[in-house]
Amino acid sequence: MAEEKWKKFFEFSSVEGNRTKGQCKLCLKDYKDTRGIYSNFAKHLKRMHSDDFKKMNSGEGEMSTVETPTSTTGKAASVEPTVKEKQDRFMMSITKNLIIKCGLPLCFVEQTAFREFLKDLNVKAAPLSAKKIKRVAIPMFKTLAVQSIRTELNNASYITLTIDGWSDRRCRSYLAFTGHFLDDQMISKTCLIDFIRIKSAHTAINIQHLTEDVLENFNIKEKIFKIVTDNAANMVKAYKFGLFGTEEVDALENENNQSSDPSSEQIECDGKFLSMHYEKRINETALFE
Numbered sequence: 007m008a009e010e011k012w013k014k015f016f017e018f019s020s021v022e023g024n025r026t027k028g029q030c031k032l033c034l035k036d037y038k039d040t041r042g043i044y045s046n047f048a049k050h051l052k053r054m055h056s057d058d059f060k061k062m063n064s065g066e067g068e069m070s071t072v073e074t075p076t077s078t079t080g081k082a083a084s085v086e087p088t089v090k091e092k093q094d095r096f097m098m099s100i101t102k103n104l105i106i107k108c109g110l111p112l113c114f115v116e117q118t119a120f121r122e123f124l125k126d127l128n129v130k131a132a133p134l135s136a137k138k139i140k141r142v143a144i145p146m147f148k149t150l151a152v153q154s155i156r157t158e159l160n161n162a163s164y165i166t167l168t169i170d171g172w173s174d175r176r177c178r179s180y181l182a183f184t185g186h187f188l189d190d191q192m193i194s195k196t197c198l199i200d201f202i203r204i205k206s207a208h209t210a211i212n213i214q215h216l217t218e219d220v221l222e223n224f225n226i227k228e229k230i231f232k233i234v235t236d237n238a239a240n241m242v243k244a245y246k247f248g249l250f251g252t253e254e255v256d257a258l259e260n261e262n263n264q265s266s267d268p269s270s271e272q273i274e275c276d277g278k279f280l281s282m283h284y285e286k287r288i289n290e291t292a293l294f295e
Contacts, residue, residue, distance in 0.1 A: 012028070012044055012047055014031075015030065015031055015032065015047070015051060015055075015058065016028035016029060016030055016031065016037075016047055017029045017031060020041075021038065024040060024041045025038055025039070025040060025041060026038065026039060026040070026041045028047050030047075030050060030051075030054075030055075032054075032055055032058070032091060032094070033054060033055075033094055033146075034098070034146045034149075034150070035050065035054075035146065036149060037050055054090075055088075055090075055091065057088045058088075089130070093131075093132050096131065097134055097138070097139065097142075097143055098143055098146070100115065100134065100139075101139050101143035101144060101147065102147065105139065105144075106144075106147065112136035112139055112140055113136050115134040115135070115136060115139060116133075116134075116135060116136055121133050155197050155198075155199060155224075156224060158187075158189070158195060158197060159185065159187075159197075159199070159224055159225075159226050159229075160225070161189065161190065162185075162187035162188070162189070162195075162226075162229060163187075163188075163229065164187065164188075164229055164230075164231040165185050165186070165187045165226055165229045165230055165231060166185070166186045166187070166230075166231050166232045166233070166234065167183060167184065167185060167186075167199075167230060167232070167233045167234065168183075168184040168186065168234045168235075169181065169182070169183055169184075169217065169233060169234070169235050169241070169245075170182050170184075170235065170236065171204065171208070171213075171238075171241070178203065179203070179204040179208065180201060180202065180203055180204060181201075181202050181204050181213065181216060182198065182200075182201050183198070183199040183200045183201070183202075183217070183220050184196060184197070184198055184199065185197055185199045185226075199220065199224060200220045200223075200224075202216060202220070204216070208240055209240060210239075210240045210241075210243035210244040211244070213240060213241065213244040214244040214245070217244070217245075233245045
């Protein structure tokens with residue numbers, strides 16, 4: 007079958023509709039095509055891995071099987087990777103082990119000392135650029151990480167979010183979403199769900215909309231149990247309403263309508279009177295001072 011021929015180069019999985027996704031085993035890139043059609047995969051193999059593509063003979067409408075080199079003893083010999091494949095694997099290893107795991111900056115690969123080290127290690131090693139790692143290698147690892155996070159979140163029954171905003175040295179603002187949940191083995195898990203740039207005003211409504219977009223993107227809106235933030239006024243206001251269940255919102259509205267009752271203890275917050283139930287909600291979200 008044609009699919010068996012391509013499985014030597016791609017890891018296939020089904021997606022919505024009559025579509026098939028294939029991840030290249032050589033460079034970890036993802037491609038999609040109609041089920042039973044392999045034109046997109048063939049184009050990728052021809053452009054990026056020409057030597058492997060040449061090993062496949064052209065047939066009528068589809069590619070033939072890959073010829074496996076054999077030694078004089080009759081045993082299958084391993085295919086020697088091309089120079090480009092070695093360079094791609096070398097780049098992925100540097101990105102994974104130095105840039106990501108060791109936390110080194112991207113400009114590290116462009117420093118003269120590091121390039122001299124590469125020459126001593128391998129005279130034929132091609133110099134790396136920060137731009138290529140940023141545009142090629144890091145998105146590949148991000149795709150794999152997001153897929154793993156989605157799988158973990160889909161298996162979780164309830165999720166508690168920790169949401170915090172901060173600014174970098176250039177005064178650019180970001181919002182981080184961290185999920186906490188228990189897996190099937192009742193082991194506590196924590197993962198960074200998303201990390202997004204805030205380009206609009208830091209109002210409560212904008213923060214709430216960003217949160218809803220993240221929850222809908224990962225399909226976990228119905229699984230949220232609690233949201234923990236600091237005690238900033240916009241953060242408290244953003245999550246006080248909108249993400250609670252319908253019954254809980256109705257209860258809050260009833261208490262608001264009964265605020266004139268003298269038996270209801272009230273406090274002053276931002277110039278308005280809120281019931282003690284609202285104060286309890288604020289205290290639940292005010293984890294960080």
